[in-house]
Amino acid sequence: MPPERSSIPCSSAKTWEGKPNWTARVENYMGYQFIEGPELMQKFEQQVKQFPIEVKTGDGAVSISRQDGGFEVRTEKGETYRGRAVIIATGKRPRPLNVPREERLRGRGITYCAICDGPVFQGMKVAVIGGGNSALEATDDMIKIAEHVYLVSLTPLTGDRTLIDKVKRAANLTILAEHETLEIMGDNFVSGIRIRDLKSDEERSLEVGGVFVEIGLIPNSELAKVLVSLNRLGEIEVNCGCETGVPGLFAAGDVTNVPEKQIVVAAGEGAKAALQAHRYLQRLG
Amino acid sequence: MKAVKVYSTPTCPWCKKTKKFLEDNSIAYQDFDVGADKAAREEMVRKSGQMGVPVIEIDGDIVVGYDEGWLKQKLGL
Numbered sequence: 001m002p003p004e005r006s007s008i009p010c011s012s013a014k015t016w017e018g019k020p021n022w023t024a025r026v027e028n029y030m031g032y033q034f035i036e037g038p039e040l041m042q043k044f045e046q047q048v049k050q051f052p053i054e055v056k057t058g059d060g061a062v063s064i065s066r067q068d069g070g071f072e073v074r075t076e077k078g079e080t081y082r083g084r085a086v087i088i089a090t091g092k093r094p095r096p097l098n099v100p101r102e103e104r105l106r107g108r109g110i111t112y113c114a115i116c117d118g119p120v121f122q123g124m125k126v127a128v129i130g131g132g133n134s135a136l137e138a139t140d141d142m143i144k145i146a147e148h149v150y151l152v153s154l155t156p157l158t159g160d161r162t163l164i165d166k167v168k169r170a171a172n173l174t175i176l177a178e179h180e181t182l183e184i185m186g187d188n189f190v191s192g193i194r195i196r197d198l199k200s201d202e203e204r205s206l207e208v209g210g211v212f213v214e215i216g217l218i219p220n221s222e223l224a225k226v227l228v229s230l231n232r233l234g235e236i237e238v239n240c241g242c243e244t245g246v247p248g249l250f251a252a253g254d255v256t257n258v259p260e261k262q263i264v265v266a267a268g269e270g271a272k273a274a275l276q277a278h279r280y281l282q283r284l285g
Numbered sequence: 286m287k288a289v290k291v292y293s294t295p296t297c298p299w300c301k302k303t304k305k306f307l308e309d310n311s312i313a314y315q316d317f318d319v320g321a322d323k324a325a326r327e328e329m330v331r332k333s334g335q336m337g338v339p340v341i342e343i344d345g346d347i348v349v350g351y352d353e354g355w356l357k358q359k360l361g362l
Contacts, residue, residue, distance in 0.1 A: 038302055042305075107335040107349070109336055115296050116337070117297070117336065119321075120294060120320060121336075
């Protein structure tokens with residue numbers, strides 16, 4: 001949306017990424033009984049490229065501000081784009097544990113993508129942090145790969161009963177529900193974690209070489225927080241027309257308060273937002 | 286011809302994307318499955334100083350993760 005090329009819609013993103021690319025198996029997208037996440041994303045990309053849309057990748061939007069009756073989007077690399085309407089579809093990112101040494105050891109034994117990095121931990125002892133479906137799925141993957149898996153959850157396990165029943169039979173799994181992760185240990189690489197039993201208050205250390213953090217997602221809504229309303233989860237509040245309350249500024253998908261974070265839902269929301277933005281621009285003339 | 290190595294896992298979506306990018310651009314590469322090949326895993330960790338995949342090495346230069354801009358620049362595409 002640079003001013004001199006305002007007739008061509010522009011999409012700016014770090015990559016053609018999104019959570020589907022982290023998902024090995026997609027089994028609930030209409031039209032496909034089964035498709036791998038990256039393959040589905042590739043099909044989305046091919047479809048978009050059929051149209052005269054200027055796509056910018058390798059840079060990320062960091063702020064949106066009002067400018068001359070429209071909006072100005074600034075990026076990490078210092079580029080600016082201007083447009084009369086903007087759709088925010090920035091999705092979510094893994095929630096960090098926020099414990100000592102997490103930042104330093106990220107990628108050095110701490111991972112937020114079991115499907116990507118799991119096989120690297122072949123034959124090692126690992127910990128999966130979390131108690132929901134994502135943590136249970138990571139556990140299910142890792143009990144086939146790792147020597148031993150500790151599943152450490154702040155709460156009782158909250159995932160689907162079928163998933164819980166599936167993993168709890170594994171001989172190489174120790175479930176530590178109602179345990180808080182206090183810190184990650186290690187200098188250059190992860191060497192263990194320190195945890196606290198919430199019932200007994202007893203602290204102990206586990207010797208592990210890998211930590212899989214699966215404690216949910218946080219919305220990438222920071223770039224618009226001065227303009228729009230966020231709910232208590234940090235999601236952008238939209239109405240059923242994907243309108244944020246700021247004329248010309250729309251939002252769609254996982255970054256919003258729309259219930260059910262699924263690819264099929266996000267795709268439908270994206271279509272609604274695009275149609276609403278189109279109508280908005282037509283009204284402006 | 287540039288020497289291209291990809292350290293990957295079979296399940297990693299970004300590894301698949303990296304390899305597809307190289308294949309689409311007719312770039313020959315060596316693929317190392319660091320899940321199955323312990324020596325390759327240790328080599329990847331030693332070279333990149335971390336344990337995430339994919340790691341791509343082009344003529345001795347290393348990048349962690351799928352970075353199309355870096356790949357294009359290094360490969361002269």
